[in-house]
Amino acid sequence: MKLDRQTIQLAAISLLNEDGLEALSMRTLAKALDVKAASLYFHFKNKDELMEGIAELISSRISQRLAKVENCDFYQLAHILREELKRVNDSPRIFEDTYPFTPNRTKLIVLGMKLMQDLGVDKRHLTVAGNMGNNFVLSYVADEQYFARDSQRQMPPEFAEQFPSPIDLANPDEAFNYGLDIFIHGLQATTK
Amino acid sequence: MKLDRQTIQLAAISLLNEDGLEALSMRTLAKALDVKAASLYFHFKNKDELMEGIAELISSRISQRLAKVENCDFYQLAHILREELKRVNDSPRIFEDTYPFTPNRTKLIVLGMKLMQDLGVDKRHLTVAGNMGNNFVLSYVADEQYFARDSQRQMPPEFAEQFPSPIDLANPDEAFNYGLDIFIHGLQATTK
DNA sequence: ACCTGAACACCGTTCAAGT
DNA sequence: ACCTGAACACCGTTCAAGT
Numbered sequence: 001m002k003l004d005r006q007t008i009q010l011a012a013i014s015l016l017n018e019d020g021l022e023a024l025s026m027r028t029l030a031k032a033l034d035v036k037a038a039s040l041y042f043h044f045k046n047k048d049e050l051m052e053g054i055a056e057l058i059s060s061r062i063s064q065r066l067a068k069v070e071n072c073d074f075y076q077l078a079h080i081l082r083e084e085l086k087r088v089n090d091s092p093r094i095f096e097d098t099y100p101f102t103p104n105r106t107k108l109i110v111l112g113m114k115l116m117q118d119l120g121v122d123k124r125h126l127t128v129a130g131n132m133g134n135n136f137v138l139s140y141v142a143d144e145q146y147f148a149r150d151s152q153r154q155m156p157p158e159f160a161e162q163f164p165s166p167i168d169l170a171n172p173d174e175a176f177n178y179g180l181d182i183f184i185h186g187l188q189a190t191t192k
Numbered sequence: 193m194k195l196d197r198q199t200i201q202l203a204a205i206s207l208l209n210e211d212g213l214e215a216l217s218m219r220t221l222a223k224a225l226d227v228k229a230a231s232l233y234f235h236f237k238n239k240d241e242l243m244e245g246i247a248e249l250i251s252s253r254i255s256q257r258l259a260k261v262e263n264c265d266f267y268q269l270a271h272i273l274r275e276e277l278k279r280v281n282d283s284p285r286i287f288e289d290t291y292p293f294t295p296n297r298t299k300l301i302v303l304g305m306k307l308m309q310d311l312g313v314d315k316r317h318l319t320v321a322g323n324m325g326n327n328f329v330l331s332y333v334a335d336e337q338y339f340a341r342d343s344q345r346q347m348p349p350e351f352a353e354q355f356p357s358p359i360d361l362a363n364p365d366e367a368f369n370y371g372l373d374i375f376i377h378g379l380q381a382t383t384k
Numbered sequence: 385a386c387c388t389g390a391a392c393a394c395c396g397t398t399c400a401a402g403t
Numbered sequence: 404a405c406c407t408g409a410a411c412a413c414c415g416t417t418c419a420a421g422t
Contacts, residue, residue, distance in 0.1 A: 003386085026415060038417080039387050047415065096334070101348050110351075128367045132374065135331035136324065142288070143323060156293050159302075175320045178382070182324065186378025190370070195405085218396060230398080231406050239396065 003035065005043050009057050012050065013088050020149070021090035052098040058084055058091055059104035066111065074115040078137055078180050081108075085141040092142035109134070119184065120191045129187060136183055144172055195227065197235050201249050204242065205280050212341070213282035218242075244290040250276055250283055251296035258303065266307040270329055270372050273300075277333040284334035301326070311376065312383045321379060328375055336364055 011032050015024050026047055030037040044050040062084045069076055085091045100109070112133060113126045121129050203224050207216050218239055222229040236242040254276045261268055277283045292301070304325060305318045313321050 025413085027413085036388050037415085038389080041416070042386060101351065106348070106351060125370060128370055129374070131335060132328065132331075132371050135327065135335070139324075139327035139331055143327070156298070159293065159298060178317060178320055179324050181382050182321070182378035183374065184378070185381035186374035186376070189377035189381050190373050217394085219394085228407050229396085230408080233397070234405060 003033065003039065003043060005053060006057075008033065008040060008043055008050065009053050012054055013057075016089045016091075021093055048098065051094050052102060054088070055091075055095050055098045056102040056104055058088055058095075059102070059108055061087075063104050063107055066108075072111075072115070074112070074119055074133075074184065075180065077108075077112060077115055078133070079176075081137050082141055082176060085137070086144065089145060092138040092145070095138055116187065119187055121187055122191055125191075133183060136179060140176060140179060195225065195231065195235055197245060198249075200225065200232060200235055200242065201245050204246055205249075208281045208283075213285055240290065243286050244294060246280070247283075247287050247290045248294040248296055250280055250287075251294070251300055253279075255296050255299055258300075264303075264307070266304070266311055266325075266376065267372065269300075269304060269307055270325070271368075273329050274333055274368060277329070278336065281337060284330040284337070287330055308379065311379055313379055314383055317383075325375060328371060332368055332371060 008029070012024060012029055015029060015032055026040055027037045030040055040050070044053065062080055065080050065084070066072055066077065069080075085095075088094075100106075109130060113130045116126060116129050116133070117123070200221070204216060204221055207221060207224055218232055219229045222232055232242070236245065254272055257272050257276070258264055258269065261272075277287075280286075292298075301322060305322045308318060308321050308325070309315070
């Protein structure tokens with residue numbers, strides 16, 4: 001078997017999409033690649049570095065898609081970010097768990113802050129606002145994937161009664177836009 | 193040794209505050225309690241149930257504090273939530289990983305939604321807005337605790353240059369209020 | 385240069401057995 | 404009722420050894 005970092009990362013993503021993060025071990029990954037676990041350590045220093053590579057790979061996909069968008073605004077960034085995160089099961093957890101300043105991720109962070117500046121956000125607030133926007137999308141996708149996984153563990157019935165037919169994760173696109181609106185209007189309201 | 197769920201949960205919180213979540217195993221916890229790992233399974237079905245108990249314990253602390261506040265508004269809920277989460281290292285991760293509808297947590301969710309309704313949020317939007325508010329505080333505390341842990345792994349210097357002297361996690365209280373303002377003003381702007 | 389066998393020090397969990 | 408010994412099936416990681 002001829003391994004390289006790319007094929008290992010892609011195999012890892014396949015496993016994630018089948019069984020989720022907790023089923024992804026160096027051993028199951030090796031087995032999927034028809035290789036021994038120790039071999040992976042020739043290509044990655046450790047599991048953390050592999051996870052970092054996955055986050056970076058996803059970030060590069062996002063960068064590539066963004067490059068094709070002209071006059072990209074913050075809405076489009078948020079939507080593309082969400083879409084690409086959704087393509088990899090448990091990606092929000094992976095992003096939370098890894099070092100964020102790899103090349104393509106840094107590009108995204110810088111772009112996000114630039115687009116916020118275009119929205120009128122003061123320079124002193126950029127890091128907080130950027131973090132908050134990032135956290136919003138990550139948490140949103142995490143909730144979506146959690147919801148998709150356990151259609152069982154829902155709200156207890158007495159609870160559900162109180163909030164009938166809401167715009168919720170059953171209407172995920174609408175709900176995402178609503179959340180995004182809150183954030184963007186909030187940004188603008190606090191900069192005026 | 194006379195064990196019960198409370199003492200086990202408190203010992204677990206102590207370990208979290210010393211070495212963080214990844215150092216908390218059933219075995220290290222048992223050792224801290226001067227007992228064997230198998231004993232813990234008399235009191236908790238499994239590790240997940242223990243984690244759920246910890247989240248519920250933190251939620252009960254929050255409930256107790258809130259009970260003493262008269263005319264509680266959404267700001268105060270957010271601040272007390274943040275403060276109590278900060279008392280337990282890696283608590284945001286624990287909240288994300290566990291079933292949310294335990295008794296005291298459910299009380300907090302219902303209260304949060306009520307306070308949002310007071311703010312003028314439409315009933316149809318309550319679940320999304322509630323989730324978003326919850327995610328905001330959890331992510332914020334997670335970032336604070338991450339920042340406090342690795343004072344090393346900072347922004348790379350070329351990056352830091354672009355954003356001089358921001359209101360960021362080095363001014364955590366100010367930054368939290370700024371983020372909270374964004375959220376609340378955004379809520380109000382999208383309900384008008 | 386790239387992969388493996390074999391080991392090390394861990395995990396969560398179960399369950400018959402002890403008191 | 405409450406705890407333990409001993410085991411099972413896993414982890415991530417290392418490293419001498421193979422090709």
